[in-house]
Amino acid sequence: METAGEVGIKRPDPPVVGKVNHHSIELYWDINNVYKRIGPSNKWFRFSIEEEDVKTHMYGTVYSGYSMKHVVEGLDSSTSYRFRLKVTGHNGEYAYSPVVTVSTTREPMTGEHLHRAVNMNDEDAVLKILQSGHVKVDIPDKLGFSPLMIAAQRGYFRIVQLLIDHGADMNKENGSGKNSLILACFAGHLDVVEYLRQQGASWESRDKGGCTAMHSAVDGGNVKLIEWMISDGCEVDSRDSGSKWTPLMRVSAVTGNTHVARRLIAAGADVNVKDKDGKTPLMVAALNNHERLVRLLIEKGADCSITNEYGIGIAEMAKAFNRQNMVVILEDMKKEIL
Template identity: 55%
Template sequence: LVISALNHRSDLTLVIGKVTHHSIELSWMNEENKPRNDPPERWTRFSVEQMDPKTHTYSTVYIGYSTHHLVEGLESSTSYNFRLRVTRASWECSLSPVVSVFTAREPFSGKNLHQAVNREDEEELTTVLQSGVNSLKYNHVFLIMISICLFCSLVDILVKHGADINKRDSTGKDSLMQACFAGHLNTVKYLRNCGSTWQSGDTDGCTPLHWAVDGGHLPIITYMIKDGCEVDVMDKVSLWTPLMRVSAISGNAAVASILLQAGADVNIRDKAGKTPLMVAVLNNHVELVKLLLASGADHHMKNEYGAGAADMAKAFGRQVT
């Protein structure tokens, strides 16, 4: 068996088809251009060879009788060199000219959005969104995340690219609740102008005011009240108002004072019949207890078990006067 010398033929063409960030489509003509009625060993065989950029040697990535092949598992934004080897039934071999092709840049994704937000980079965020990634599920997630940061401009960019201000996280909190808790007044005002409502509630029924009270940001709370936010709104679990949450969690007398001045009910009861005074006593918030008493809290009121603030204080070795 005599194998003829390898021929380099310029008329053999390796055609580049669709190129993505991880694949390259290659095709070529079958010069026989007729039905294959002969046995396979008489068919012309094609091999696609890929060059190693370090050694400049070639390895076979496809061998067979087809006239197209999809090379996959490639790196994005990378140059690749290919050539076609044609082996005929006579064992004559020919090589096509080498073709060079760059894979595409990897498409933007939620990861790129995350990076842009973390860097607080408005230009990068705009570029990612304009690429079309805003049509994916990520945009509302990052709107919630951005609402925690100081940059209202990032929120504006996301909203203008279609982010839903009313989307919620796994606990039911929306962007407005997050911004209220974080204390970013400009973002709160922006979201309100976009239609966010004070009446929205998370999975426990806590509203933006509940979260603002937890955050302890006085300018936010003051703005919310002036904007018509209800001060005695209750959650769904314990029927706590914002004043009750202050009594239970932070004991922040300054926050409580704003709520009381806005008309918060100092003697309102929760699901267990407790008043803000009782809850403040149980949590030993001394300054808040004094404020509540000075604001008309009734220390004679009893909970559903017949215990009052004085009884609770006594049980813990404290005193209500």
């Protein structure tokens, strides 16, 4: 029996398509063993897989050798590709197969796709990804934020609804222990906070530093949100687990926001509460140079005679930290009170 190489190169069948996914296509050929390996290797038929360039319609070689299978990798998803098989004999004669067209599959949805859609506030894309069933709704990003945390922090109300409708866990925490409610409170998104509360989010949740949603809200400074939180029963004098600061203490230490302080005091915040070092909101506000807040606290009953755990009072503290302006305010306020 004569081999194909002895009578010229027979036109090969097109490559057979094997496994296909979103980035690779498996091709194999000569399933009927037409091009047998007879004699020394320099007499064997050589196979090449060529791919057509969609722009130039020229063919380029993606594989050349003696194997009868090749996986073409690094392809784009949902894209059509055209391949042909070239068989070359030892004498240089060759023949091409008909072209085979095959398309890669759609790229499977991943957590990265979901996070990208949430960050872009793309409701349609988020819904499509969630309905695909391939991505877990609470999958975290590289920073440990779930999609719901991101949506709550950015105030994407409809995205928050979609995620919760698909089972997102409101109690899930990031690396610092902050959940979606705490993040939304800091960012000041009242509509999101209201919705999370309606869905069962608790005011009792705390981050790893023991700070509550109210601590977070006063840092953010949204007075309207804080008023609503108070009306909804959120505690105004909860303490963190480190410095034992209440929300009013955080205002005194961080922002000095008198509008926020007024709301807290009106809701019953203790103006003479002490932290773990025995400092009061007045002392902390004075040391942080919040003049208007110092005046407000004294007006609201802050006791200037209280000392810390070392027996040091506010006037002495102010002088020690070169807060001469605070010394003047304290003396002026004392005269006004007298």
